Every structure is written in C-alpha cells, then in structure tokens.
Amino acid sequence: MDSVISAKIGSAETETAPRILAGRHAVVTGASRGIGAAIAGELARLGADLTLIARNPTPLRDLAATLGKSGVKVRHGVADVTDEAALAKALADAASAFGAPAILINNAGAAESAPFARTDPALWRRMIDVNLNSAYAATRAALPAMTAAGWGRIINIASTAGLKGYAYVSAYVAAKHGLVGLTRALAIEVAKTGVTVNAICPGYTDTPMVEAAVANIAGKTGQSPDEARATLAAANPMGRLIRPEEVAAAVGFLCRPASAAITGETLVIAAGESV
Ligand code: NAP
DSSP: OOHHHHHHHHHHHTSOOOOTTTTOEEEEETOSSHHHHHHHHHHHHTTOEEEEEESOHHHHHHHHHHHHTTTSOEEEEEOOTTOHHHHHHHHHHHHHHHOSOSEEEEOOOOOOOBOGGGOOHHHHHHHHIIIIIHHHHHHHHHHHHHHHHTOEEEEEEOOGGGTSOOTTBHHHHHHHHHHHHHHHHHHHHTTTTTEEEEEEEEOSBSSHHHHHHHHHHHHHHOOOHHHHHHHHHHTSTTSSOBOHHHHHHHHHHHHSGGGTTOOSOEEEESTTTTO
C-alpha cells in the first residue's frame, strides 16, 4: 500500500473510539486514497462495516486488509462511478454481502482544469458525471433501504468549489454546486424519514488530487512543486492545506446518532478559506 495512506490510517487507528457505528454498513466511493481512504479509516474506527469502491482494485484490496485488522468487516467493490450499471451492481453486491448500507459517502471525484474557452463538451460531461451524476446514481440505489429502515446518513463530499467560484475549473465548480443543491433538496424531501443528507466542503486538501494541481501550477508558472504547494497554502488563512483526517473527522461527526438533527447542511473544512 501507498505509504502515505498507510501512515494516515495508522494514525487514526492509534486513537480508541467508542464503536458507535457497530453493526452499520457504510459504503465509501473513491475510497482507495486521499480523503476517501481517511474516511474509511475513521468509519472503521467508529466500528462500521465497510464497502470500499473505486476503479483500481489493488489499493482497495490493500486498504481493506489493513482496516479489517481493526475488527470490522471490510470488502471492496471495483466500479467506475460514472458507469451507472457498474455502480448499481457494486451497491447491490454490497447489500448482499453486508446488508443494505446505512451510510453512503459519495466521495469519488476528479478535478480537471481548463479555461472556459477550452472546456469542451467532453470535459464538461466528465466533470458532471464523476462529481454529480455518480452521487445521484448511488443515492438513488441506496436511499430506499435507508428510508425503509428509518435511519441513514448520506454525505456528499463537495468542495469549497460547491459554494464559490474559482477560475479555470468551471465544470468542476458547476458539478460541486450541483452536488450541494442535490444535498439541500434531498435533505428536505426525506427529513421525516430518519435519513440525513449533508455535504462537506473541504478546501485544498493534501491528497494525490492536489499533487496533480501542484504539478499543473508548476508546469504553467515555472515554479518548483514546493513553491507551487506553498502558493496554494499561502492562499489559506491558516497558511496550510487541510489534512484528509480533518475531513474524515467531520464525516464521523455527521454519522453519529447525536447528529440526527443536522441535515441539508454544508460543513466547510477549509481553515478559514471560505469566510
Ligand atoms: P484523489 O486523491 O484523486 O482520490 C480520488 C478517489 O476517487 C480515488 O480513490 C480514486 O480511485 C477514486 N475515483 C476517481 N474517479 C473515479 C471513478 N470514475 N470511479 C470510481 N472511483 C473513482 O482525490 P481526493 O483529493 O481524495 O478527493 C476526494 C473527493 O474530495 C473528491 O470528490 C474531490 O472533488 C473532493 N475534494 C478534494 C479536495 C482536495 O483539495 N483534494 C478539495 C475539495 C474537495 P481510482 O482512481 O482507483 O478510481
């Protein structure tokens, strides 16, 4: 396994926590690295059984083996979340294996940057498909069992880009605004069912996705990768990137039984960037 993931999961596991999610099955999309892997680690720490979904099976299998050592049941499903049939099958397989998911974390996403003039229809559709349509499809598959059970947590990992504009990422920003809109509308629609629907909006977070942004900035400006990373961090009031574990902790908070009255919210984890 990627040593970065291993270190991050390891640090989460060193803290003990009441297993308040024991017996709950959580599905995390985009679980193999970055924010998704940290969320999987946090939910395992809280005692949830897990289905981890992404496209590349190798890191998923490694992470499942690591998290399984903490005493929860962990399985993985390989699916491209932009392939609605493959995603539906992965969710059906998950329900057959561990029971209907009570927690769905729509985390899989990607950020491609381009000036609007070079945002062609294919790029536009890729961003809407992976960041928005995937959450619609997964939620549509998972929600009926949650409402029938009278308990559920749907958490959409949006972005500060779901709340404000950024240049050169119009398709990503539009998709994440759409994800926030879906969150708010569905939260109201299911408010009386015991299912909460919330969005988390991280700022720049220290993951492989940001490494790609760093490489992009470095390539375009002539800065070194360290300088490009420092440029991103300097734009933040705390002068730093967000850690994936900080996003994961917010997911754990929203999954708690005591968070039942929190729905339709956007929880910003951005070290002051959006204030
Ligand atoms: P990352 O490091 O690039 O990880 C993305 C994860 O999603 C991987 O597990 C990847 O695995 C999976 N994935 C990507 N495309 C997929 C697809 N089509 N089908 C299935 N799985 C797919 O990204 P991250 O930084 O952790 O970001 C996670 C989420 O947080 C995204 O929604 C992102 O928009 C959001 N976010 C990130 C930041 C940031 O600064 N990093 C800030 C705000 C919001 P495979 O490649 O194996 O499929």
